[in-house]
């Protein structure tokens with residue numbers, strides 16, 4: 687598959703959670719990250735061409751997805767959003783970085799027009815849900831050779847189930863969140879069968895500030 691190099695980067699609790707409860711912004715958990723961990727996250731952002739979060743994360747976290755904490759260029763923000771149901775005053779529409787909203791034929795044209803007026807690009811890729819198989823070569827064509835996927839759980843699954851992931855880098859929080867329906871690193875329907883699991887090789891583990899960082903390579 688002709689696609690960018692993909693790195694999933696997330697902050698996870700010891701019990702693998704991405705946030706405090708379903709629907710909660712992960713920014714509360716982020717307050718437990720120290721400056722060194724933020725610098726680690728932003729160092730990666732500064733190195734990639736594109737950065738992606740799912741639309742639910744935009745609605746929940748209102749992330750900026752820009753490079754701060756270190757010097758570096760802002761990556762292109764790529765937001766898959768099937769019906770373009772994203773607030774027009776969201777931080778992702780700031781002028782700090784280019785933004786690409788990837789939507790489907792279900793999105794109302796008048797909303798797409800309003801999004802274009804913010805200066806964001808709009809691509810229609812797919813009928814019902816964003817077609818990631820078609821999107822990958824298009825991102826490469828647009829010069830996005832490396833893509834950082836920062837969640838959430840559903841988008842992480844979309845990449846993992848298709849085998850479109852090269853690395854997973856985790857910032858570990860020394861806390862237990864608990865809760866049986868709290869989003870974890872990977873959501874979706876799951877592999878269910880032993881023979882289908884994604885296998886990883888631990889490439890590095892180290893501390894950044896008070897945080898354990900683990901870096902995993904996907905084993906083909």
Ligand SMILES: NC(=O)C1=CN([C@@H]2O[C@H](COP(=O)(O)OP(=O)(O)OC[C@H]3O[C@@H](n4cnc5c(N)ncnc54)[C@H](OP(=O)(O)O)[C@@H]3O)[C@@H](O)[C@H]2O)C=CC1
Nearest residue numbers: 696697712740741742743767768815816837838839840841
């Ligand atoms: N700790 C961390 O590092 C991070 C935590 N989070 C947390 O994760 C949670 C959000 O995760 P989650 O709820 O899984 O949502 P996601 O952020 O993964 O977004 C999922 C949404 O993406 C849209 N989408 C577009 N195309 C597709 C497709 N082909 N397949 C599936 N979805 C598609 C859908 O919204 P639509 O129907 O509008 O198209 C879908 O509901 C939040 O609580 C957030 O705070 C998020 C990022 C990082």
Ligand SMILES: Nc1nc(O)c(N)c(N[C@@H]2O[C@H](COP(=O)(O)O)[C@@H](O)[C@H]2O)n1
Nearest residue numbers: 695696697712716747749750751752836
């Ligand atoms: N909570 C959290 N931890 C991480 O390690 C992450 N990679 C993310 N990713 C996304 O980044 C948003 C915060 O980015 P800004 O500071 O707004 O630029 C966060 O809300 C997640 O959407 N999150």
